[in-house]
Amino acid sequence: MDVIDRWRFIIAAMSVAALVVLITATAGQHHTPPPRLVGDELGRDNDETLTDYVQRAQHGFSAAAPGDEVYALVTFRQPLTAQAAGAxxxxxxxxNAFEVGFAPVVGIPEPVKxxxxxxxxxxxxxxxxxxPLDVRGLVVHDSVEKLHVLAKNSKVLAIEVLPPDATWGSFAVRPVNVS
Known part of the structure; x- marks a missing residue:
């Protein structure tokens, strides 16, 4: 091995050693915090009773301004068939989405003509x-006035609305256990 090859070997070895030292020194300093929901949310909080959730949803719904078009979570008093929920x-x-059982909501397209x-x-x-026999809720989008009409349906337990500036895909939906 000539002098140039020895220097190349020494430089390569020192580079590897420096990289190992750098990785070891910085390991553990880059803890990523767990994901946290930031923004609008629909659904029942983990520590919230069903009665508390219904009251919170009603309070927010009654504060919604007439004329606004909003996203809302419609929760049924008991699980419905898909046909009954659609009716x-x-x-x-x-x-926009359906909630079956306790699974996460699933987005859907509008029905064809x-x-x-x-x-x-x-x-x-x-x-x-x-x-299709266990529909618990639906995420919908319409005017506050039409949602007030919907709220009078005896199969509807609660309607929780988001602010009118909420956009599809930018909010979280938690399931509402009615049992």
């Missing part, structure tokens, strides 16, 4: 291999 919200402008909401819900719930 309850047939006159709502948009159904000529297909009612119940048939559309059955199709999408079955497609996801979920139980």
């Amino acid at each position: 309850v919200v047939q006159n709502i402008a948009r159904v 000529g297909v009612n909401r119940g048939d559309s819900l059955v199709h999408h719930i079955t497609l996801k291999q979920m139980n």
Whole structure:
């Protein structure tokens, strides 16, 4: 090995040693905090009773301004079939997602022309291999006035609304256990 090769070897060895020292010195200093929900949320808090949730949802709903178009979580008094849930919200402008059982909500497209909401819900719930007999809630989008009409339906337990500036995909939805 000539002089140049020895220097290359020494420089390479020192570089590796410096990299090892740097990695060892900085290990453990880069703890990533656990993800935290930041922003709008729908649904029941973990430590919240069902009664407290319904009261909180009602308070927020009654404070919503007439004329506003909002996203809302519609929670049913008891699990409904997909057909029955679709019938309850047939006159709502948009159904964005469904909640079946205690699974996370699943976003859905609008039904194609000529297909009612119940048939559309059955199709999408079955497609996801979920139980179309266990619809617990729906995320909808419409005017506050239409949601007030919906709230009078005896199958609806609570309607929780978001501020009118909320956008689809920018808020969290937690399940509401009604049992």
